[in-house]
Amino acid sequence: MIPLSHFMLISGLLFCIGLYAVLSKRNAIMILIGIEFMLNAAILNLVAFGKYDKQVMGGQMFALFAIVLAAATVAVSLAIILNVYTYHKNIDPTTIDQLRD
Amino acid sequence: MNIEQVVFYILAATVLSSAFMVVFNRNMVRSIFLFFVTLFAMSGLFIYALADFVAVTQLIVYVGGMLVLMIFAFLLSSKTILNTSATHKTSLIGLHHLPGMLISLLFFLILFVTIHQANPEEIGWVRNAGNNTLVASDNTIHAIGINLMTRYLIPFEIISVLLMMALIGAAHLARRTKKQ
Numbered sequence: 001m002i003p004l005s006h007f008m009l010i011s012g013l014l015f016c017i018g019l020y021a022v023l024s025k026r027n028a029i030m031i032l033i034g035i036e037f038m039l040n041a042a043i044l045n046l047v048a049f050g051k052y053d054k055q056v057m058g059g060q061m062f063a064l065f066a067i068v069l070a071a072a073t074v075a076v077s078l079a080i081i082l083n084v085y086t087y088h089k090n091i092d093p094t095t096i097d098q099l100r101d
Numbered sequence: 102m103n104i105e106q107v108v109f110y111i112l113a114a115t116v117l118s119s120a121f122m123v124v125f126n127r128n129m130v131r132s133i134f135l136f137f138v139t140l141f142a143m144s145g146l147f148i149y150a151l152a153d154f155v156a157v158t159q160l161i162v163y164v165g166g167m168l169v170l171m172i173f174a175f176l177l178s179s180k181t182i183l184n185t186s187a188t189h190k191t192s193l194i195g196l197h198h199l200p201g202m203l204i205s206l207l208f209f210l211i212l213f214v215t216i217h218q219a220n221p222e223e224i225g226w227v228r229n230a231g232n233n234t235l236v237a238s239d240n241t242i243h244a245i246g247i248n249l250m251t252r253y254l255i256p257f258e259i260i261s262v263l264l265m266m267a268l269i270g271a272a273h274l275a276r277r278t279k280k281q
Contacts, residue, residue, distance in 0.1 A: 002109050002149055004221040010113045010146070012212035016205040017120045024201030029129065029175065033136055036163075037120060040143050043159075047152040049221075052230035057248045060241065063147075063155045065260055067162050072267035074167045078174050079274035085178075 007048035015041035028081045028091040032074065039070045109149050115142040133172060140164050151235045154242050 014037055021034025043063045050059015085091050119138040126132040140163045147156035221227065235241065249257055 002106065004227065005216055006113075007146070007150065008216045008221060009213070010116065012209060012216060013117055014120055015212070016209040017117070017124055019208060020201050020205040021124045022201075023204060024198045025124075027129065029171075030124075030132070032171075033123060033132070036136075036167075037123075037139070040140070043155075044143065044146060044150075047147050047150040047155055049227070050152060051150050051235045052227045052233065054230075054233045054235050054239065054244070056252065057241075057244050060152050060155050060245060061248060061253050061256075063152065064158055064245070065256060067155070067158055068260055068264055071162050071167055072264050074170065075271040076267050076274070078171065079271040082174060082178055082275055 004048060007044060011041040011044040011048075014038075014044070026092045026094055028084070028093055031093065032077055032081070036070060036074070039066060043067065109146070112142045112145040112149070115139075116146065130176075133168070133175075137164060137168055140168070151237060151239070152241065154245050 018034040018037030018041065021037065022031050025031050025034065043066050046059045046063040046066065048059075050057065050061075050063065053059055081091055084096060088096055090096065116139055119135050119142065123132045123135045123139060126135065140159065144156040144159040144164075147153075147159060
């Protein structure tokens with residue numbers, strides 16, 4: 001039997017690793033991976049608490065919805081990154097700071 | 102400490118160490134492949150929370166779909182997109198990494214104190230779950246199927262429409278425009 005707080009600590013650590021990747025990486029792909037880490041940490045918390053909710057299954061259902069949303073996010077953001085690359089020949093978010101051409 | 106807990110902590114260590122290596126690795130392609138390892142070990146942790154269906158979905162959607170999409174998109178589209186950051190060589194912890202590291206460490210400190218004070222085992226609905234707790238012999242796929250078609254029908258329909266919209270939008274964004 002794994003205590004609930006250990007699940008929360010693991011997901012907290014994973015969230016902070018993702019936060020670090022989002023804050024300090026200079027490559028849009030790495031930022032995307034950091035966002036995925038943060039989403040996975042949230043999903044782990046949902047699933048861990050969903051264990052105590054057998055009738056309604058709220059945690060596991062919304063974990064499934066979050067996974068589907070993450071897939072949609074990745075598809076759209078990959079398309080955006082590829083477009084940005086064809087415009088700027090560069091996907092470093094510190095140098096791309098204009099919305100216009 | 103029985104074998105079950107040992108495997109859990111090995112999986113947790115795999116998740117965290119491979120996530121660290123993803124973040125601190127210089128080589129982009131290698132860190133994308135290491136991202137696989139993190140997601141695999143993560144689905145192992147989901148099984149420990151008795152969410153086998155979510156674990157399988159994680160494997161199919163993340164590992165099978167999303168990462169293959171990522172690798173295909175970047176390895177097939179352009180040679181230079183993956184090594185844009187290789188131009189500025191800095192030490193492992195450059196000065197520009199410091200604020201991000203500080204913020205994430207402080208945020209982890211806040212999370213740690215919050216988890217310690219919240220004491221999740223003693224929350225009312227967790228302590229009084231009693232019969233409502235999942236046990237390892239329960240058929241979660243059965244329960245998920247029934248709940249998906251009754252209680253969560255509207256979120257299910259909305260998310261399926263949203264997924265279709267997102268994929269059409271992604272296909273529209275990623276198409277190559279003809280040169281005028």
